[in-house]
Amino acid sequence: MKPAAFDYVHCETLDEAAEMIAQTGDDARILAGGQSLVAMLNMRLATPTVLVDVMPAQDARKVAADNGTLKISAAVRQASLLDDPNLTSRNPLLAQMLPWVGHPQTRARGTLCGSVAHADPSAEIPLALAALDGTVILRRGRKRRSVKATDFFLGMMLTDKADDEMIEAVTFADVEQGTGTGFAEVGRRKGDFAIVACAALISPKRVRLAVGGVNDTPFVKDWDTLSPQDEGEALNALAWSLDARGDLHATARYRRDLVRHLGAKALKEARTCAD
């Protein structure tokens, strides 16, 4: 369980990191918090020949609130965002979900952009990004492009990011006043990957439920309205419409059941705080 050999590149700016990745492409990987990547390296599921450490870059540590979004740069750790006293008022859903990401010992190192790059179908941060109309800002050298979260995740640990691109930042839309939010998750152990996780947003205009852990990518369902009487049927239809499969951790039937129960729980919480 030791990584294969690689060159380590210590970057002081995002420009340096983007340039390095653009030049080296497939053979290089960005090293951020390392909480997913280093495990993959240790198990030799990934064997890059160059690791480009973006954490020393001062300009990659920015959290910027502008234009109704929260923009999180490549080296922002999960714990540092969670410690932000303004997070709950600005984005209550993100504040509800982040404590479910890993353990205190992994959040102290792990980054938001790193979790998005890893794209585990059960992970909370990709789910939050999909639920909150997020975007991923990709960089190839000096060229940038912005991809919607729903277009970014293509499959299990598969994204729209090309080998010579890096994630410079991700943005989450702010939760508007009058919108209620809720989150519910079931896993084997607190902090493990979710078997199923549901995030809900209820505004006067829309009811949204985002489901992680079932399909290969976060799934977002919107209803114009959803009365509590119709909810059971709607959640049942949603559960059957998803591509639930059985594996070592849970059967397909159990996953569908979790969608019904956790969906109802998240919607109830969102309704309570919207009132």
Added chain:
Amino acid sequence: MRRLTATERHPVRFTLNGKPAEGTAHPRMLLSDFLRGVQGATGTHVGCEHGVCGACTVRIDGATARSCLTFAVQIEGAEIDTVEALAPAPGRLSVLQDAFRKHHALQCGFCTPGILMSLDTLLATEPRANAERIRDVLSGHLCRCTGYQPIVAAALDAAQTLREETDNA
């Protein structure tokens, strides 16, 4: 930008348990192996080597982290604390370590160094941590001997002792 080549060992200077330390490491060397193999600080244990079990937990710049998910070359200039730093003097235990002994919060002891680092950090930052907070922090560790109950009891006992010591100081 600095590029450290895969085939060479590179110098790493850092602070280990309050004292200046240095050694050399290939880029692929994990912090856990660097601490044990190069620094001879074998108190940190290596379990799963993919961030799940928590046995290798140390403090990096004041925050707990898995030393198996960090490379030695990344800790240049950092402050690292390991379980060796907890006892105030040879032959004496810290309040938390003493509570672990009193409550039988370990049996085989393999997971203990990591758990001690996490709980020591918790009690230093949140002296009033309750059982729920302790369990939240413990969720990042696997223990196959105790069933966790004695560990929670030890942490609560240590928290109370530490609060009394502070109040009486």
